[in-house]
Amino acid sequence: MNFLNGLFRRLDSRQAHREVEEELQFHLDLLTEEHCRQNMSWDEAQATARKRFGDLEEIRDECVRITRRNHPAVSALKWFFGFVFVTGVLVRVFSPEYHLTRVGDILMAVGVLSRLLLYLRGMNPSRYVSRPDDSSAIKLNDSAMSLSAYDRNKRTPVERLISYK
Amino acid sequence: MAKVRTDLMQGTLELLILKTLSRGPMHGYGIAQRIHATVDDLLKVEDGSLYPALYRMEERRWIASEWGVSDNNRRAKFYRLTKAGRKRLDGEQANWERVSLAITRILKTA
Numbered sequence: 001m002n003f004l005n006g007l008f009r010r011l012d013s014r015q016a017h018r019e020v021e022e023e024l025q026f027h028l029d030l031l032t033e034e035h036c037r038q039n040m041s042w043d044e045a046q047a048t049a050r051k052r053f054g055d056l057e058e059i060r061d062e063c064v065r066i067t068r069r070n071h072p073a074v075s076a077l078k079w080f081f082g083f084v085f086v087t088g089v090l091v092r093v094f095s096p097e098y099h100l101t102r103v104g105d106i107l108m109a110v111g112v113l114s115r116l117l118l119y120l121r122g123m124n125p126s127r128y129v130s131r132p133d134d135s136s137a138i139k140l141n142d143s144a145m146s147l148s149a150y151d152r153n154k155r156t157p158v159e160r161l162i163s164y165k
Numbered sequence: 166m167a168k169v170r171t172d173l174m175q176g177t178l179e180l181l182i183l184k185t186l187s188r189g190p191m192h193g194y195g196i197a198q199r200i201h202a203t204v205d206d207l208l209k210v211e212d213g214s215l216y217p218a219l220y221r222m223e224e225r226r227w228i229a230s231e232w233g234v235s236d237n238n239r240r241a242k243f244y245r246l247t248k249a250g251r252k253r254l255d256g257e258q259a260n261w262e263r264v265s266l267a268i269t270r271i272l273k274t275a
Contacts, residue, residue: 020216023242026235027194027212054213066220 085111
């Protein structure tokens, strides 16, 4: 099981997570700027933006889950294990020798169980995918265009984000 | 005063997104802005709820996405309608109009 968990993590990588974060952060930054233009203070604007946006963590996790479900490597694995299953069936049916039929049984079992595991993972990834660590949590963008640099209270973007939790 | 129900019916958000994207490629914020501007205060659409819907629609190949550069020179993910999405939009729009017409008739006559 540990091997499969490790394999899934490697296949998933952090790419999907980073892209979802970047996309959501882009939206939040623009919302904050929009509220700032309505004469709100920066903190007030950001709080209003987060409120209007909804549950950020829940939305992010849902998007990551959908992305991972459709990862090309996961699709390739599904095909592979499907092939393993079919091979097992063929070996089981056409093999004249007893010990080879056992091999067919094992291949069928591996194919079915692996497909099942991939399916369950798509349904409920929290059992297999670890929570993102702090370094990959949503950060405020530090580009010059956005309002995400150190604020007047000398708080870093991460500190500001934490203060809203 | 009774609280007015503004919950979106299931599938309605997808229809709104499809219709919005029929005008051309847009990023998530642009889609949200367009929907807010169009529905005004009639419907309440939480911005964040767009994203799981967008990802699911991309999964179903109704829309496609690619990273580009936004008006403010930031990297943004742009969504566009696919051929399947346009077909879906036509079907959903026709279905919505039929259901809407039926309900309106019942409300007016019953």
